[in-house]
Every structure is written in C-alpha cells, then in structure tokens.
Amino acid sequence: MTFLLRRIVTTLPVLFGVVTLSFFFIHFIPGDPVEIMLGDSARLADKTQLRKELGLDQPIATQYLVFLKNLSQFDLGTSLQSKQPVLNEIFEKLPASFELGLATLLFSLVLGVPLGVISAMKKNGFWDWCFSTLALVGLSSPSFWLAPLLIWLFALELNWFPVSERGGFLHLVLPTLTLASGIAALFLRLTRSSLLETLNEDYMKTAKAKGLSTFQIFFIHGLGNSLFPLLTTFGMVLGSLITGTVIVETLFDWPGLGTLLFQAIQNRDYPMVQGCVLFVSILYVFVNALTDVIYQLLHPQVSVDS
Amino acid sequence: MKYWSLSLHAGLFLILFLSLLALFAPQLSSHDPNFIELQNRFSSPTFQQPMGADQNGRDIMSQVLFGASVSLTLAFAVVIVSVLIGLIVGCLSGYFGGWMDSFFMRLVDIVFAFPGFLLVLTLAAITQGGSLLHLVFIMALTGWAGYARLIRGEVLHLKHKEYILSSEALGANHQRKILVHLVPNLWPPILVHASFGMAMTIVTEASLSFLGVGVPPETPSWGSLLNSSRHFLLEAPYMSIFPGLALLLTVLAFNLFGEGLQDQFSAQTKYKRIHDEP
Numbered sequence: 001m002t003f004l005l006r007r008i009v010t011t012l013p014v015l016f017g018v019v020t021l022s023f024f025f026i027h028f029i030p031g032d033p034v035e036i037m038l039g040d041s042a043r044l045a046d047k048t049q050l051r052k053e054l055g056l057d058q059p060i061a062t063q064y065l066v067f068l069k070n071l072s073q074f075d076l077g078t079s080l081q082s083k084q085p086v087l088n089e090i091f092e093k094l095p096a097s098f099e100l101g102l103a104t105l106l107f108s109l110v111l112g113v114p115l116g117v118i119s120a121m122k123k124n125g126f127w128d129w130c131f132s133t134l135a136l137v138g139l140s141s142p143s144f145w146l147a148p149l150l151i152w153l154f155a156l157e158l159n160w161f162p163v164s165e166r167g168g169f170l171h172l173v174l175p176t177l178t179l180a181s182g183i184a185a186l187f188l189r190l191t192r193s194s195l196l197e198t199l200n201e202d203y204m205k206t207a208k209a210k211g212l213s214t215f216q217i218f219f220i221h222g223l224g225n226s227l228f229p230l231l232t233t234f235g236m237v238l239g240s241l242i243t244g245t246v247i248v249e250t251l252f253d254w255p256g257l258g259t260l261l262f263q264a265i266q267n268r269d270y271p272m273v274q275g276c277v278l279f280v281s282i283l284y285v286f287v288n289a290l291t292d293v294i295y296q297l298l299h300p301q302v303s304v305d306s
Numbered sequence: 307m308k309y310w311s312l313s314l315h316a317g318l319f320l321i322l323f324l325s326l327l328a329l330f331a332p333q334l335s336s337h338d339p340n341f342i343e344l345q346n347r348f349s350s351p352t353f354q355q356p357m358g359a360d361q362n363g364r365d366i367m368s369q370v371l372f373g374a375s376v377s378l379t380l381a382f383a384v385v386i387v388s389v390l391i392g393l394i395v396g397c398l399s400g401y402f403g404g405w406m407d408s409f410f411m412r413l414v415d416i417v418f419a420f421p422g423f424l425l426v427l428t429l430a431a432i433t434q435g436g437s438l439l440h441l442v443f444i445m446a447l448t449g450w451a452g453y454a455r456l457i458r459g460e461v462l463h464l465k466h467k468e469y470i471l472s473s474e475a476l477g478a479n480h481q482r483k484i485l486v487h488l489v490p491n492l493w494p495p496i497l498v499h500a501s502f503g504m505a506m507t508i509v510t511e512a513s514l515s516f517l518g519v520g521v522p523p524e525t526p527s528w529g530s531l532l533n534s535s536r537h538f539l540l541e542a543p544y545m546s547i548f549p550g551l552a553l554l555l556t557v558l559a560f561n562l563f564g565e566g567l568q569d570q571f572s573a574q575t576k577y578k579r580i581h582d583e584p
Binding site for chain 2: 013014015017018021025026136137139140141142144145146147148149151152156238239242243246247250251261262265266270273277280281284285288
C-alpha cells in the first residue's frame with residue numbers, strides 16, 4: 001500500500017511536467033501562431049477573433065491558469081477545424097485505435113512467445129538462428145516500408161485483403177501485421193533471454209532431479225517464471241505501439257487517434273494537436289504507473305528501489 | 307575466451323560501407339537527384355538507372371545515395387549532441403547527487419513520460435519549415451534523456467571504485483576526478499547506447515520526413531521518397547522497394563553493431579570478473 005501511495009506521489013510531478021510542456025507547445029510556434037493557423041491572407045478581424053478564442057491576448061500566466069482550470073474540468077479546448085470539443089473527437093476515435101492496438105498485442109504475443117520458447121529450447125541451433133535473424137529484421141524494418149509492401153503484395157496483387165480503412169476482420173489483418181512486426185520481435189527476444197536465464201535457476205535443476213517430464217519442466221516451471229519479466233516491458237511496448245499507430249493508421253486510413261493527430265498537424269489545428277498529445281501522454285504515464293503497481297503486487301519481493 | 311562476434315563485424319562492415327556510399331554520393335550518382343526529366347517518368351530499373359526513375363523522372367539511385375548522406379549526417383549530429391548533453395547532466399547528477407540529481411532526474415522523467423516519437427513529431431510539426439539544424443535540435447531535445455539516465459547510473463556505480471578513491475587521496479579535485487578518471491570509463495556503455503541511438507534516430511528522421519514534417523522538401527530523404535512512392539505502388543513498386551531496403555540495411559547495421567558491442571563488453575566484464583576475483 002505504501003508502494004502504491006509512493007508511486008502515485010512520484011507520478012504527480014511528472015504529470016505536472018507533461019501538462020506544462022504541452023501548454024507551451026503553442027508558444028513554441030515561431031512567429032504568430034494565429035497567422036500560421038489562418039494563413040497569410042486572413043482578415044484582421046478573424047485573427048483578432050481567434051486570438052481571443054484561444055486566449056492568446058491574455059498574459060501568459062493567466063493563460064496557463066485558465067489552461068489548468070479547463071483541464072481540471074476535462075476541457076481540452078475546441079478543434080479549429082470541426083469546432084467540436086477536442087475530447088469528444090478523441091473519444092470518438094479511441095475505439096478504432098484500441099481495436100488495432102489490442103489486435104497487435106495479441107498477435108505479437110501469440111507469434112513472439114512460442115517462437116521465443118523454441119529459440120531458447122534449441123539454443124544456438126538452426127531454428128534459434130533463423131528466428132533471431134527474423135527478429136532482428138523485424139525490429140529493423142520501418143512500418144512505412146513494410147506497409148506498402150504488404151499492401152502491394154496482399155491487397156493489390158493477390159487481392160486477399162482490403163487496401164485500407166476500418167471494417168471487418170479482414171481489414172484488420174494488414175495493419176496488425178505491420179504494427180506487430182517490431183513488437184512480436186521484441187517479445188520473441190525477451191521470451192528467449194528470460195527463459196534461458198530461468199533455465200539456469202536452481203529450482204529448474206530440482207525439477208529435473210525430481211524426475212519431472214521435459215514438458216512439465218519447460219512449460220510449467222520454466223515458462224511460468226520467465227513470462228513474468230515481459231510485464232516490465234509493457235511501457236516500452238506501449239511506446240512503440242503509439243509511435244507505430246500514428247504511421248500505420250495514416251497509411252491504412254484507419255480512423256483512429258493517430259490519423260486524428262496527423263490530420264490536425266496538417267491542418268495546423270493546434271488545439272487538437274495539443275489535446276491529442278496531452279491525452280496520449282497522460283494515458284501513457286498512467287499505464288506505466290499501473291504496470292509498476294501490478295508488477296509489485298504480483299512480485300512483492302522485488303524491491304521498490306532497485 | 308573468443309572475442310570475435312559475427313554481429314559486431316557484420317555491423318561494422320555495413321556501417322563503413324554505407325558511410326563510404328554516403329560520403330561519395332556526388333561521385334557515385336550518375337544523375338542530379340533533383341533533376342526532373344518528365345519523358346523518363348516511371349522508367350523501370352535499367353543498367354543506367356539501376357533503381358529506376360520516379361513520377362517526375364528523377365533518378366532513384368541518386369536520391370537514395372544522397373538520402374544516405376543526409377540521413378547518416380543528421381543522425382550522427384543528433385547522437386553527438388545527445389551524448390554531450392547526457393554526459394554533462396549524467397555526470398553532474400551521479401557525481402554530486404543531492405538537489406542537482408533530483409532536479410535533473412525529474413526532468414528526465416518528464417521527457418520519458420512522453421511517448422518519444424509523439425513529442426518529436428509534434429515539435430517538428432509546430433515549428434515546421436526549419437532547417438536540418440533545427441531538426442537536429444528537436445531530436446536531441448528528447449534524445450539526451452536516455453544517455454543522462456544511463457551515464458548517471460554508471461557514475462553512481464563507478465564513483466565508489468578504488469581508483470577514484472585513490473585519486474581523491476592523491477589530491478585530485480572534482481574536475482580532475484570526473485574528466486580524467488570517470489569519463490574515460492563511461493565509453494563502453496555509451497557506445498552501445500549510441501549505436502542503438504543511431505538506428506533509432508535514422509528511423510525517426512525517416513518517419514518525420516515520411517509524414518512530411520522532417521527534412522525540407524528539396525532535400526533528398528528516404529522517408530519522403532517512401533511517402534511519394536506509396537501512391538504509385540501498382541505502376542512502380544520498385545520505387546518503394548529500394549529506399550526501404552536502404553533504410554532497413556542501415557538500421558540493421560547499427561543494431562547489429564550495437565548488439566555485437568554489448569556482447570563483447572559483457573563478455574569482457576565476465577572475463578575480468580572470473581580472472582580478477584579468486
């Protein structure tokens with residue numbers, strides 16, 4: 001319980017930093033942000049209007065306080081493009097991103113973990129070499145290259161899957177494959193190294209000495225204990241999932257958060273950009289904290305300080 | 307003990323090879339990468355143009371070669387700047403501790419709290435239209451934190467070693483202890499991290515350019531090449547294949563090198579441990 005409390009307390013300054021940095025985004029814009037948003041040919045009246053709407057005519061301290069106050073009421077501002085509240089639009093797009101993210105995670109686990117187990121069982125053998133190479137290539141291939149190739153081969157030439165957009169299961173296949181290439185590779189390597197480490201533990205020797213079958217040794221004692229460290233990398237996985245999502249959603253016209261952010265960037269809809277970044281970052285901070293807490297609950301002997 | 311690793315040597319070889327290609331891009335490419343020749347649109351790979359031509363008839367191989375020099379130079383600059391900042395912050399934090407440590411590490415936490423790419427993407431997008439230098443600055447702004455955390459940890463570990471204590475006994479001041487005794491021993495982990503950092507920075511730059519907020523429009527870049535080529539997948543799949551392969555190969559090279567180094571250093575530490583301790 002003290003751990004939980006301490007984790008919450010340490011999360012607060014970080015959260016505060018994230019919020020503050022997001023606030024300053026709009027002030028990072030070189031020149032006049034209003035002019036950039038509206039274009040050079042905008043009328044003076046429109047500019048004054050927008051400046052007022054965004055509160056840019058106020059002193060910066062006032063702007064910051066207003067920003068904090070709105071945030072505490074879950075108000076992330078209004079999109080310049082659609083005139084809708086930013087948070088509404090985010091929630092509208094969230095399910096699509098969530099679907100893609102979940103499919104990717106599941107697929108990566110189903111693919112990465114068994115291959116990692118085989119690699120560890122056949123350490124330095126042919127299959128280990130094959131899978132390790134595959135993982136390295138998977139980690140190194142950028143999604144914006146993999147996706148066009150997959151689209152070209154499976155959608156345009158073979159016509160197995162649709163080219164883009166969200167829909168049924170078939171629509172999910174290519175974006176998931178693209179996103180999963182790196183994450184499955186990560187799972188494969190983690191499973192392999194973690195299992196190899198576990199195999200050297202004393203209790204594994206005990207299990208063997210007791211005369212348990214290879215199956216029991218490997219899958220119950222070995223795998224059970226070695227899958228645990230996978231949890232600690234969840235933050236990393238989530239990070240690469242978010243990064244990947246922006247690009248993959250854009251490539252496949254997937255109507256999720258990534259597309260929303262990218263379109264906002266292209267339209268210079270800065271309140272929307274700010275809102276998306278803030279939302280995703282806060283989510284990211286919370287998931288990371290939650291992962292730590294779950295890890296701690298499952299594994300109380302891990303010291304907090306280490 | 308065998309200190310020879312395939313990945314280290316393969317990675318090093320690839321990096322040297324790619325660097326040479328990038329260095330001699332102007333001599334090696336047969337065309338001006340921005341030379342538009344409309345009658346040559348979508349010409350398939352030939353002997354004169356081994357990678358074909360794009361939608362404006364520009365030679366793809368020249369663009370890929372010039373893209374290599376842009377990509378590698380940019381990534382190198384980002385990594386150097388990040389390492390320098392990380393080195394200063396990490397040494398100060400780890401060595402002096404106290405409020406300085408708390409302050410810097412909270413700063414690192416905040417940088418880490420953002421999903422890295424998202425921060426870079428947003429900064430690049432809202433300050434758009436900048437130069438290459440500007441892009442270096444943005445990427446280093448988020449890149450330094452990893453090095454700072456790594457170096458701080460190393461310094462914390464090293465500062466209680468006997469050779470540091472004995473230098474103190476000999477009257478060395480803080481400056482001498484840090485610059486002469488600590489920093490030289492920090493290179494192995496930094497080098498490993500920097501190699502992976504190169505791979506990551508190259509992908510980040512390509513992603514930004516792919517999304518249209520990276521290098522300025524006239525600069526040849528793998529990312530922007532891949533962006534324009536994806537609209538012509540049916541007519542000219544080779545337009546996607548070659549720039550992507552170049553990118554894959556480069557990222558692979560740095561990943562291999564980093565892994566090889568990591569294995570080598572951990573093998574050396576193990577070797578030392580076995581032989582130092584009775």
